[in-house]
Amino acid sequence: MSNPTIPLTFLLILTYSALLSQSTIPSRYDGFVYRKRAASTATVLIEAFYDPVCPDSRDSWPPLKQAVDHYGPTVVSLIVHTFPLPYHDNAFITSRALHIVNELNASATYHLLNAFFKHQERFYSEQTLNMTREAVLDKVIDFASSTLGNSMQFGIKSGFNDSATGTNTRVSFKYGCSRGVFGTPFFFVNGFSIPFNDSEPINYNGWRNIIDPLTTKQRNI
DSSP states (O other): BBBOOOOHHHHHHHHHHHHHTOOOOOSSSOEGGGOOOOTTSSEEEEEEETTOOOOHHHHHHHHHHHHHHHTTTTTEEEEEEEEEOOTTHHHHHHHHHHHHHHHHOOGGGHHHHHHHHTGGGSGGGGGGGTSSSSHHHHHHHHHHHHHOOGHHHHHHHHTOHHHHHHHHHHHHHHHHTTTOOOOOOEEHHHHHHHHEEEOOOOOHHHHHHHHHHHHHHHHHO
């Protein structure tokens, strides 16, 4: 998991406290529902908090996706929340791009997330260190447009001029803070946090071991 150093941890605690004191209730539940399947409390509900430019988030995604696809929407629901870490320079702007695309076409959100993970190194801090903010923004817009189709370029660019998309991205971060999220990836299953160990990330079998007993309980209810 991408975790802050001790000084950064203290800074994040102060930041979280300030953010939570300013939090407002959003008009709808935060997050991107996987494959546009309505998340249901009648299923095993997994929530994942991801930073698009976090290597640990990237590496944890394929086994989680594989497990969710294995069970199907009647058994497991998945919601992904963005949690842009402040020490990843381009975390917020890539997270915001996901929120913009989700508003334009929710079926395209996970395509863009997959692309950010696949080409993540393009948006590492050292790759954009000498670029202006406007140049980085153009790079993200061009990347998202080429990934999803140039017909979406105008909508994506316009989305970055809409303050609501910035607000939505901050709401995701504030929501993570309210749940006690402090790094990425961070997972909840049916509302309970799942420990994540950098040296032993959850693989496909690990997710099966978590989910299988819960589906057995569902059948016995």
